[in-house]
Amino acid sequence: MATETSQTLDRGLRVLEVLAESPHGLTVTELAAELEVNRTVVYRLTSTLEQHGLVRRDGRGRLFVGLGVLHIASAVQPLLRDLAVPVLRSLADAIGCTAHLTVADGDEALALAVVEPSWTDFHVSYRVGARHALTQGAAGKAILVGRDNGTAYVVTTGELQSGAQGLSAPVRGVDGLEASVGVVTLGGGIDEGVVAPRVLAAAESVRLALVGDVSR
Secondary structure, three states: OOOOOOHHHHHHHHHHHHHHOOOOOEOHHHHHHHHOOOHHHHHHHHHHHHHOOOEEEOOOOOEEEOOHHHHHHHOHHHHHHHHHHHHHHHHHHHHOOEEEEEEEEOOEEEEEEEEOOOOOOOOOOOOOOOEEEOOOHHHHHHHHHHHOOOOOOEEEEOOOOOOEEEEEEEEOOOOOOOEEEEEEEEOOOOOHHHHHHHHHHHHHHHHHHHHHHHHO
């Protein structure tokens, strides 16, 4: 039996998706062409979304994603953090390395959750909120390989901090999320044969936690 859906809501969400992929904005006519619907329909949709701050219109009449989207997005980060921390705790304590969940934020990697091992005397201090280019460090590069279904995990040495080695794996299969789970350590290197399977399992556990939470 087919699930009933709302065509209006579906079109409204499509408006936001198309505008999010259009950094220079779109006119009503251009947006209507993208969605393959009448201009009048697009005008009604965007006017409604404007009232809720989800779409904004500049002085030339071009449409952009509105700042109201940030209020919705801000509620997602605590959810991700809460679901990921138990997984990161198990990973950090199992291998004695600082574990982290990193998400893509534009062209940057953002450390969203960090857990340090509870039993080691020395470990890497990794600040929540730390940012770096996606093209640097294991966490960012793992997000990039997740985009093209590349290698299972990424290992880097000294790219963000001298002497630090990281191993990260992408969190795959969660719509709208680009993220990685990884560990970082100083000195001694990472035994990939031991660490990689645990990091891959942790990334999968995060995926399952997110999918399970959404499905409830």
